[in-house]
Every structure is written in C-alpha cells, then in structure tokens.
Amino acid sequence: MYDIVIIGAGIVGAMTARELSKYLLSVCILDKESDVAMGATKANSAIIHAGYDPKEGTLKARLNVLGSEMMPQIAEELGVRYINNGSLVIGFNDEDAEKIKTLYRRGIANGVKKLALLDKDELLNLESNISKNAVCALYAPTSGITCPYELAIAAIGNAMDNGVDLKLNFKVEEIKKNEDGYEVISSFESVKAKYIINAAGLFADDIAKMAGDTSFSIHPRKGEYLLLDKECGSLVSHTIFGTPTEKGKGILITPTVDGNLLLGPTSVDITDKTDTSTTFDGIETILSQVNKYVNSIPFNRVITSFSGLRAVGGTGDFIIKFSNDNFISVAGIESPGLSAAPAIARYVAGMLKETGIRLEKKKKFNPYRKSMHFFKNLSDEEKNRLIRENRKYARIVCRCEMVSEGEIIDAIRSNPKATNLDAVKRRTRSGMGRCQGGFCSPYILDILSEELKIPVEHITKSGGASNIIIGRTKGGEQW
Ligand SMILES: Cc1cc2nc3c(=O)[nH]c(=O)nc-3n(C[C@H](O)[C@H](O)[C@H](O)COP(=O)(O)OP(=O)(O)OC[C@H]3O[C@@H](n4cnc5c(N)ncnc54)[C@H](O)[C@@H]3O)c2cc1C
Structure with a gap:
C-alpha cells in the first residue's frame, strides 16, 4: 500500500509528485496515457504569467503569483528552459485603456512586482x-516562457529519481473506499x-464522483494555435496580448523557448473532452486577431497547427478541496x-x-535533473x-x-x-523541425527497438494501437 496515489501526470500531478518526493x-503517480503530460499540459501557450489577470482574493491569484516567483529556480533545478521575456497587454482605444488600468490595479493588489503602464x-x-x-x-517584466511538457517530464523524472513510482496506461475506472484507505x-x-x-484535469469530475463527490463538473474549452518556423521567432521578443475578454486572456503572439513564433489560442466551448481537432474557423479567428497587434506576420511560415483543451470548472477559481476523507481533488485548473x-x-x-x-523531510532529496x-x-x-567518450553523440539523427x-x-x-516515437520527440525535439x-x-524507430528490446513493428507513434510499421519487406535488415 502506498501512502499517496496521485491520479494524473499533467503539470499539477508532476509538481505535486516532486513536492511530495521531498x-x-x-508515492505513486498514475496516468491513463502511454506517456506523461498528454493532457492540457501538452498543448498550451507556455506562458508563466506574472499574475495580474486572476481576480483579487482568489486562490488562482495567490497561487499564480507564488508559482510564477518559484518558477525560475525550479526550472534551473530541473534543467528546463525558462526565459524571462516579459509580457505586454496592448490597447487600441479608451475602452482598452480602462481594461488595462483595471489589470494594473489588480496586479498590484495580487502582489505582482515591477508592473508598469506604458504610453505609445x-x-x-x-x-x-x-x-x-x-x-x-x-508591461509585466516578471512574465516568462517555458516548455510545459518538458517541465512536467522533468518534474516527474526528478520525483522518480527521488523514489516516486509511475504507472502509465493506468486508466482509473473505479475507486473503492475501505478501512485502510482507498483501492x-x-x-x-x-x-x-x-x-x-485527484489531478485528472478534464476528467477530475469523473474521478471525484468515484469518491462520492458530485459537487463540481468540468467542461472543455478548446484553444487552437498556429506555430511558425524558427526564422519568425524574433518578430517580437515579449509575449503580446490583446485586452482580455469574458472567455479569457484572448489571443496572443509569443516567441517560444525553441525560437518559434506561437499564435493563439482561440476560445470555444465544446462538449467532447477528447476533441483536439483544429478547424478552419479557428485558424481564421487567429489570423484576423494577430494581424491587428503586430506588423508583417509571415503566415506562409506556419509549420503546424494544434489545439489544447482547458478544464473549465465554472467557479472562476481553482477547485482545490477534499472530495472525501484523505481524498483531495485539484480541479478546474485552467490558465494560469x-x-x-x-x-x-x-x-x-x-x-x-x-x-x-507526517511530512518528514528526506535527508537525500536531490532537487537536480x-x-x-x-x-x-x-x-x-x-x-x-x-x-x-561516447561516439553516439557524434551521430546526428534529426x-x-x-x-x-x-x-x-x-x-x-x-x-x-520514452517508449514511443512521440515520447522521444517531446524529450529531444527530434521530429519537431x-x-x-x-x-x-x-532511425528513431530502430533505436527504440534496440533499446527496448522489442521488434520495430511493436513500436508505436504514441501508445495504444498507433503502430507505424506493419511488416518488413527486406527480411529484417537493420539500417
Ligand atoms: C489552450 C490553453 C492555453 C493555456 N495557456 C496557459 C499558459 O500560457 N500559462 C499557464 O499558466 N496555463 C495555461 N493553460 C493552463 C494549463 O495548461 C493547465 O492549467 C495545466 O496544464 C493543467 O494541468 P493538469 O495537470 O491539471 O491537467 P492535465 O495536463 O490535463 O493532466 C491531467 C492528466 O490526468 C490524466 N487522466 C485523466 N483521467 C484519468 C483517469 N481516469 N485515469 C488516469 N489518468 C487520467 C490525463 O491523461 C492527464 O495526463 C492553458 C490551457 C489551455 C488548454
């Protein structure tokens, strides 16, 4: 029996596992997918927000400002890329100017440092x-950018190096309460x-229900993005937002830690918690907005589009509560x-x-990765x-x-x-160019096959039945 089981290996489960590994x-962390960070943590804007956006007095505001302050040190410990590039919310008229002043006042109340109002x-x-x-x-100089799945992978890796167990392909379907705890x-x-x-993101309501808590429900809100080639990453150096709307912070333009330019996200309520398709409407919405903010965006340099699903809890705040005895739900964890x-x-x-x-500190906790x-x-x-020392570093695969x-x-x-092609991609960037x-x-399929000691036909793109090769034409030759 474990002391603690964490359900969900997104950034919330990852950071919690690392914290508890001290x-x-x-501790054991479970996820239904074949890799960690496959939910909202995989597809978002990657901004470490300064904390001027959430309403004063909310848990969201408090934890945003504190988390953002903690991030540079955590990123350094985990060897994860973090760039303190600062953010700008830009306004075009008097109405925007009023909204910006409200954000400024809110930021000050939330304890955000170095905020400033700029003229043209x-x-x-x-x-x-x-x-x-x-x-x-x-202007929020304390805002930054990171790579969200890299951060979650590193946090879980560090937690595992410090003794935490991880079980993937473990879809929680039932939870039984007994005298000692839970099964x-x-x-x-x-x-x-x-x-x-319970850190199950979009499915945190289903998990809470399994423990008898029906007090909240989570619905998906889709955000679509366009990613531009690396030669466009220097078009802006800050993260640029328009003024926020009822549905969120609006569409942004930002460089990424890899030097690409990211445009998006849209904000559309949907019903299917698994629908991460991209749409013509989504792309049109992004293009029509970003053109207003920044000059000469080279749209012919788009290399891919993707979408992420926000887990909307409908309370306007994070839902972090006991769902039952010794059962904590961490739900409705939308941006930030x-x-x-x-x-x-x-x-x-x-x-x-x-x-x-009893939270007794380990003498040998190693924070570094x-x-x-x-x-x-x-x-x-x-x-x-x-x-x-190792000739394999001389062989460029991607x-x-x-x-x-x-x-x-x-x-x-x-x-x-990493046990599949996409998992290698998320860790190394091979295949992302x-x-x-x-x-x-x-080549990567063959390396996976050799390392995992399984036939190449069994290697998948992203777990499940996503096999890439169905057979060999030349009698099993290696490259
Ligand atoms: C479009 C968009 C843009 C965003 N931009 C930003 C931003 O710029 N900055 C910012 O701070 N935040 C941003 N966010 C919010 C941020 O991405 C999320 O708050 C964060 O990723 C939530 O992490 P999580 O661990 O709660 O959820 P998830 O990452 O979704 O993880 C939940 C995990 O639970 C697992 N799971 C679910 N059900 C089960 C089950 N039955 N059994 C086992 N495992 C299960 C899933 O597989 C998943 O891995 C954005 C979100 C979106 C969607």
Whole structure:
C-alpha cells in the first residue's frame, strides 16, 4: 500500500509528485496515457504569467503569483528552459485603456512586482513591430516562457529519481473506499493508498464522483494555435496580448523557448473532452486577431497547427478541496495552471499536513535533473570530449533540430522513460523541425527497438494501437 496515489501526470500531478518526493512517503503517480503530460499540459501557450489577470482574493491569484516567483529556480533545478521575456497587454482605444488600468490595479493588489503602464512611445520603443495603432500597454517584466511538457517530464523524472513510482496506461475506472484507505482500480490492475490526490484535469469530475463527490463538473474549452518556423521567432521578443475578454486572456503572439513564433489560442466551448481537432474557423479567428497587434506576420511560415483543451470548472477559481476523507481533488485548473503548478503542489502538501500525515523531510532529496537539451548547449570542446567518450553523440539523427543518437538514447533510458516515437520527440525535439520527422522517424524507430528490446513493428507513434510499421519487406535488415 502506498501512502499517496496521485491520479494524473499533467503539470499539477508532476509538481505535486516532486513536492511530495521531498518527504519520507511512498508515492505513486498514475496516468491513463502511454506517456506523461498528454493532457492540457501538452498543448498550451507556455506562458508563466506574472499574475495580474486572476481576480483579487482568489486562490488562482495567490497561487499564480507564488508559482510564477518559484518558477525560475525550479526550472534551473530541473534543467528546463525558462526565459524571462516579459509580457505586454496592448490597447487600441479608451475602452482598452480602462481594461488595462483595471489589470494594473489588480496586479498590484495580487502582489505582482515591477508592473508598469506604458504610453505609445514607450511601447514602440520596447517592441518595434507592434502595430502603430496601439496606444497603450501594461508591461509585466516578471512574465516568462517555458516548455510545459518538458517541465512536467522533468518534474516527474526528478520525483522518480527521488523514489516516486509511475504507472502509465493506468486508466482509473473505479475507486473503492475501505478501512485502510482507498483501492484505485483500472481494467487490469489496482493499487492501494491511504491518501488520493485527484489531478485528472478534464476528467477530475469523473474521478471525484468515484469518491462520492458530485459537487463540481468540468467542461472543455478548446484553444487552437498556429506555430511558425524558427526564422519568425524574433518578430517580437515579449509575449503580446490583446485586452482580455469574458472567455479569457484572448489571443496572443509569443516567441517560444525553441525560437518559434506561437499564435493563439482561440476560445470555444465544446462538449467532447477528447476533441483536439483544429478547424478552419479557428485558424481564421487567429489570423484576423494577430494581424491587428503586430506588423508583417509571415503566415506562409506556419509549420503546424494544434489545439489544447482547458478544464473549465465554472467557479472562476481553482477547485482545490477534499472530495472525501484523505481524498483531495485539484480541479478546474485552467490558465494560469501551468504558472501556478509549483504553488498548487505546495498548497496540496499543506492540506495533507492538516490531515495529520507526517511530512518528514528526506535527508537525500536531490532537487537536480540533467537538462534534456544539455548537449546542444555545450562548447565545441566539451562536445568533442563527450564524443570521445561516447561516439553516439557524434551521430546526428534529426538534422532539422540537430539531435544526436546519444540524446535519443538518454531520453529512452532516463526517468520517465520514452517508449514511443512521440515520447522521444517531446524529450529531444527530434521530429519537431521543418520536415516534422520525415527523415529521422525510421532511425528513431530502430533505436527504440534496440533499446527496448522489442521488434520495430511493436513500436508505436504514441501508445495504444498507433503502430507505424506493419511488416518488413527486406527480411529484417537493420539500417
Ligand atoms: C489552450 C490553453 C492555453 C493555456 N495557456 C496557459 C499558459 O500560457 N500559462 C499557464 O499558466 N496555463 C495555461 N493553460 C493552463 C494549463 O495548461 C493547465 O492549467 C495545466 O496544464 C493543467 O494541468 P493538469 O495537470 O491539471 O491537467 P492535465 O495536463 O490535463 O493532466 C491531467 C492528466 O490526468 C490524466 N487522466 C485523466 N483521467 C484519468 C483517469 N481516469 N485515469 C488516469 N489518468 C487520467 C490525463 O491523461 C492527464 O495526463 C492553458 C490551457 C489551455 C488548454
């Protein structure tokens, strides 16, 4: 029996697992997918919001500001990319100017540091490609960008290095309460725990119901994006927002930590919690908005589109509560859930403590994890030294993103281990460049096959039945 089972390996489950791995507790994290970070954590704007947007006095506001302050250190410990690029909310008329002043006042009340109101000249001095029609802006220098799934993978990897267990392909279908605690049941396995943390994102309401809590429901709100080639990433250096609407922070333009330019998200309420399709309407909405903010966006440089689903709880705040004895639900974690996640984890640990659980610190907790992109950042001298030790770092497998065989093997061997093509992609960026995996995928399949010691026909794109190869034409030759 575990002390604690966490259901859901998104950023909330990941940060909570890492926080709890600091203590002498047995912890297991479960997810229904074949890899971690496959829900909202995989597809969002990747902004570490400063904290001026959530309403004063809400848990959202408090945990956003704290999480955003914690993020630089956490990213450094976990070897995850984080860039403190600052954000701008730009306004075009008097109505926008009023909204911006409200955000400024709210930010000050929430405790956001260094916020400033800019006039047109100050704005254009800071960001020269902004439309000349903009008249004012809110400047939040503490805002940043990261890679959300890299952060979740690293947090879970670090938690596992510190003793946490991870079970993937474990879809929780039933939860039984008994005298000692809970039994969490999938169709083929069950685990027991004294405490449960429900971090199941869009499905947190279903999990809470299994423990008898019907007090909230979660509905999906889709956000679609366009991603532009790396040569466009320097069009703006800050994250640029229009003024917020009732449905959220609106469409933004931002550089990514990889140097691409990201446009989106839309905001459309839907009913299907699994519908991550992109649509013609979505693309049109993005194009019509971003053109107003920034000059000369090269739309012919779009390399992909994708969408993410917000888990809307309908209360206007995060829902973090006991659903039953020793059963905590962390639900309705809409934006800024990524920014707030480290603070949510700490808050949840505080709730556990209140139940009387003993939180005794481990003497040997190691907060550090090797960066998944360490090779690229080495000097030529260091690269050559490493290559002399291991020739696999000299063999470039993904030429668009310059990823070596050594790094792909690292991704397959490190916690949480990559077991399919997309999992390798999320850890190394192989297949994320211009050719979108056209050239490197066959090589990566063979490396996966060799490392996992399974036939290449059994390797999948993203788990389940997503096999890529159905047979060989040349009698099993290796490349
Ligand atoms: C379009 C969009 C833009 C956003 N932009 C930002 C932003 O810029 N900055 C920011 O701070 N936040 C942003 N957010 C919010 C942020 O992405 C979320 O708050 C965060 O990812 C939520 O993490 P989570 O762990 O709660 O949920 P998820 O990442 O969805 O994780 C839940 C996990 O639970 C698992 N699960 C579900 N049901 C079961 C089951 N029955 N058994 C086992 N496992 C199960 C799922 O597989 C999933 O892995 C955005 C969100 C969206 C959708």
